């Protein structure tokens with residue numbers, strides 16, 4: 001089953017008179033259940049591509065399909081709904097709300113999901129705090145946690161709504177290499193146990209080796225897949 005299909009996508013940013021072609025004719029098909037790395041140096045277009053797949057931004061040309069749904073045919077409200085129901089996000093800088101506790105940060109995106117009762121919300125938060133090993137830190141604020149712990153909170157938050165696809169933009173870039181690898185191992189475990197598809201970007205060779213498929217991007221263009229997948 002295909003979970004993401006990117007078809008002939010260009011993204012051009014216009015700043016004053018200047019145009020930057022951040023993505024050029026990107027074509028990508030991602031099967032459900034993948035643990036996919038988008039590899040490339042700084043400025044190559046990784047965040048732009050993840051933002052388009054995440055329906056945070058729209059392409060200048062081309063189409064992005066999530067499942068069978070063409071995101072270009074949707075209204076902003078429909079896109080927000082699609083994001084809330086099917087996507088989870090993990091960011092380089094964690095993006096936790098500083099005034100909320102660990103528990104509240106994980107619960108926060110569930111508050112807009114009317115289909116979850118209060119009880120189910122609590123069960124979900126508890127479950128995912130257990131999954132990421134932070135049940136004891138439920139009352140801590142982000143500034144009382146290490147970088148690795150903050151990213152675990154962000155992972156629990158991304159997963160709590162049972163997304164089919166998690167997008168992670170350089171999730172290890174602000175972590176030391178040992179912590180970064182443990183975060184990737186945790187993501188991989190969740191991918192294997194829960195079947196959640198992950199697409200993450202990185203410029204770190206050790207991190208990209210943990211993927212089961214690697215696509216490289218250079219100067220806004222996808223490079224033919226050259227890196228041999230380790231599995232899958």
Ligand code: ADP
Nearest residue numbers: 013015020022041042043044045046047048049
């Ligand atoms: P990466 O995530 O691989 O570092 P980006 O996707 O952030 O790369 O950026 C790709 C290119 O698009 C860069 O040249 C960057 O300067 C440009 N760019 C990114 N975002 C914007 C924006 N909002 N406005 C103008 N140019 C942008």
Ligand code: MG
Nearest residue numbers: 046047048169
């Ligand atoms: Mg980036």
